[in-house]
Amino acid sequence: MADTPRPTNARWSSEISETECGRHGRDLRPEIAASWHRSSLAGLSQDQALDAAICDVDATSRLMQAAAPVLRDLGRQFEGFEVGALLADRSAVLVAGRFGTKSLAREVDRLGAVAGVQFSEVHSGTNAIATPYETRASVFVHQDEHYLASMRGYSCYGSPIISPTTNRVEGVIDVMASAESSPALMKSVIDRAVQDIRNQLLETYDVNVMAVFAAFNSLRRQSTDAVVMISDDIILNNRRSVDILAPEDYVTLRGIALERPGYSGTIELELMSGSAARVKITDMGDPPATVFQVRHSTDTTTVIPRGISRRKPTSRLDRDIAAAARTDGHICIQGEPGSGRSWAAAQVAPGNSANFLDATEVVRTGERAWLDQLDRACATTDTVIVVESIELLPKTLIAHLARALRSDRPYRLVLTCAGEAESASEVSYLASLCAAQVQIPPLRDRVPELGVLVSRIVGDELRAPGVRVTLSAVEALAGHSWPGNLSELVRVLREVVGNRSTGDVTVRDLPEQFRTPGRMKTLPPLKRAERDAIEAAMKLSRGNKVHAAAQLGISRSTLYARIREYGLS
Structure with missing residues (x-):
């Protein structure tokens, strides 16, 4: 902002020595110098303007509701003076402002500090919104201490608004005034505003929610385990849980809380990382919440620190398929229709290439033609032949297939059949000739893997890498019984991706029959x-x-x- 004469008043005036802050980056106070360094590393130029990109602002958020009366009061105090206040949310996005004069409001608007603008240090450099947000501490920024030259017309004091329940930054509020304004007076105004907003935030929480937060904070300080507390629509977790739990593990824990109301005890659980964990479950009763304390079953397991890529999650089915593929003999894959038998069979072939024969084609081609196809495939050296739905084969072809299984010729047969067909004597006999058998569970029994399955389908099969299915949407999907198994899931996700080709998929984006929260299914x-x-x-x-x-x-x-x-x- 340009330096222009501004009205002063004894209530807002005080002399600040030039030596306190230095000039244009020299002799800066340590906290300001550190912020300048971060701004420089972010690639900002001191002469550039604010980023003009505008984000959506939620006018009904808890912060906005709590801050509204406080901002109105500040507006009355500032009236007639070149003084203003800006409020940013938990993402450092400006959401509101109050100014004592219209000229100041216009000047701030010309600067680009309007609702919806991202005000983190990466975007706006050193100032009394971005730096308190970055450091979680109150900061006074003299006019010449602003990193961007366009902001050097004012001195500002900003303070983070720390949630009284979660201890996280809910937002930042700052007061801006003429260069002669007193830091002490600005601090007193902001400190009072922050306290008033915190009090308002407390009033927005009901008694049960406050009790949940208090119980979690108490347990978090006492335990070295991964701690997760689940209560209705609230999930709280400590830093340790971020290290060892994948998003899909949270879906599993919520499912346990819903399926075992009132249960307290210890269970063994396989995490999505593939490691085994001992989980202590405690039903809090009052407040109504379930606490999970998770630790690896063996002391030798190394926790993957945050910031280091976790290996691709694998399920027990993935490992069963991999183990079967390592065998030298034939394989039988069993599962309900639509459960992914063809996909599993394809994983066995080197490079996922195999000759596929489907028993349902016998009706169309005739037994002789189908048998000729099998013989030609078996004549190829070192090949993988997948025979699907063997329970539908006529007895004459089953006998021929049995001879192929007993042959010592260099090919591998992979058979697929419906799970319920296992009791048929002919099919049981064919399965017994296989060196390995893989049982694919129905999708309703694969809830812990649902998040991974959804990600694979959306990214690999539907080719929509820009779509992310949120945890709440996965939980809603997990409540469905899935009689059509993976085939049904693919159809649902194809419909969702067709309506939203990028961004986050929430519960509202799902077909209507899947929007019922998972807890209602129980x-x-x-x-x-x-x-x-x-x-x-x-x-x-x-x-x-x-x-x-x-x-x-x-x-x-x-x-x-x-x-x-x-x-x-």
């Missing part, structure tokens, strides 16, 4: 019936809660409570 029959009745009444009344309550014969307050309980909107 409701007892009476609770589920009540939920379904409320949902039907809400649809019939087109969202009018007064009409819905009258139709159900319950009070509005009861309806509101049930809507919250069942996660209805």
